[in-house]
Amino acid sequence: MKRLLWWLLAATRGGHNRARIISMLHERPYNNNQLAEALGLDYKTVQHHLRVLEKNKIIVSSGERYGRMYFLSDMMEENYPLFEEIWNRIEVCE
Numbered sequence: 001m002k003r004l005l006w007w008l009l010a011a012t013r014g015g016h017n018r019a020r021i022i023s024m025l026h027e028r029p030y031n032n033n034q035l036a037e038a039l040g041l042d043y044k045t046v047q048h049h050l051r052v053l054e055k056n057k058i059i060v061s062s063g064e065r066y067g068r069m070y071f072l073s074d075m076m077e078e079n080y081p082l083f084e085e086i087w088n089r090i091e092v093c094e
Contacts, residue, residue, distance in 0.1 A: 001079045004056060005086050017041060018049050019087050022072065025059060026080060029069040 009015040020039055024030060030038070036046040050070055053059045060073045076083070 001075065002082060002086070004058075005079075005083055008052070008056060008058065009083075009086060010090050014049055014052075015090070017045070018053060019083075019090075021046070021049055021053065022058065022076070022083060023087075025070055025072050026077075029071045031063075031067065031069050033066065035070070 009019050017039065021035060024035060024038065032043060032046050032050060035041075035050075036043045039046065050059065050061075054061060054070075057073050058076045059070050061068050061070050063069050072080070
């Protein structure tokens with residue numbers, strides 16, 4: 001999990017936005033449109049990041065189409081302190 005988070009957040013373009021999405025989903029579930037509006041990002045950009053995070057089992061979804069809600073996966077919930085540690089280290093370096 002540690003390597004995966006480092007790769008998703010620090011080694012790839014869009015890591016900053018993926019971290020923001022993870023942080024928001026830690027607070028409560030959101031759909032794509034809600035995330036796009038809250039983050040000030042294009043709908044398609046958020047959709048791309050959600051696909052990357054879901055493919056890597058960081059988030060899970062429930063529902064269909066526009067009503068689809070996104071949640072942190074159980075694995076991500078368990079490792080959220082690790083995410084915070086990595087994200088804090090990345091922010092210090094920026």
